[in-house]
Amino acid sequence: MPEGADHPVTGPPARDTEPSDVWEFVYRPRRTPRIAIAVAIVVLIIHIVFGALLTISDTGVQIGLSDQFAIWIIGVVVAGAILLFTRVRLRVGPQGVGVRNLTSERVFGWDRIVGLTYPDKGFGARLLLPADEHIPVLAVQAGDGDRAVGAMNRFRELRQIHAPRPTSD
Template identity: 30%
Template structure:
């Protein structure tokens, strides 16, 4: 039970969507680079390089979105969101909230700040609610005892 409790948090629907969009982006870029010049359109080497660069940028963004995660450890939680990665100690986490209007779990921190945990997303439905409960359980297990 402890191993499952400490498993990494990962968004499931977001990873699936990003993989599909990544494949479509690459296929679309290849089609534009290969087929557009054959149609007689003025499409030079710079245009092809620009199309490839744009596809690479889109794929990088999709990879970042698909790789969001939260890794629980003995001392705290490492949260990797779209842009930033942050390590928070268990004692810093005051509450875990997953309100109806929130797209992902929010951690209320002891310094008054909040931290989004994009690895637990509402799009995952019942699984997301179960993961939010698991995270709240982890926080409660690591509360300082007096």
């Protein structure tokens, strides 16, 4: 990475609930959370405005306060679902790789990881597993440009350090 460029690590090693869970590299995208927040705000505003406008004129249909609340609640639920895109991250450490996409995090030990790749026509990176399986890594996306490239390079450096060496028979 060029000198003075942003390093994709977000602070000191992250600690989870157990002291043995030390992560050497934590990567979160910049662009996706910003877009998700903006879209969630727009969706919420649209639902609030439409809910408020439901009672502006009489259309012959009985629309009450409960209908307005329902529209507002739907807006909150949809905005909340969109905000799940702000949670994506990739963590790498001695114990393996943690991939959190929208809801939960999955941690893969180094013995199960073949590599991290970015497909030619892909949205984000993929964590390669044995038997041609892969897990999408929504945190590493082309939209982040050089930061995403830096994350891929850092992952590869840490893989060289932590991945078990193949034994020769």
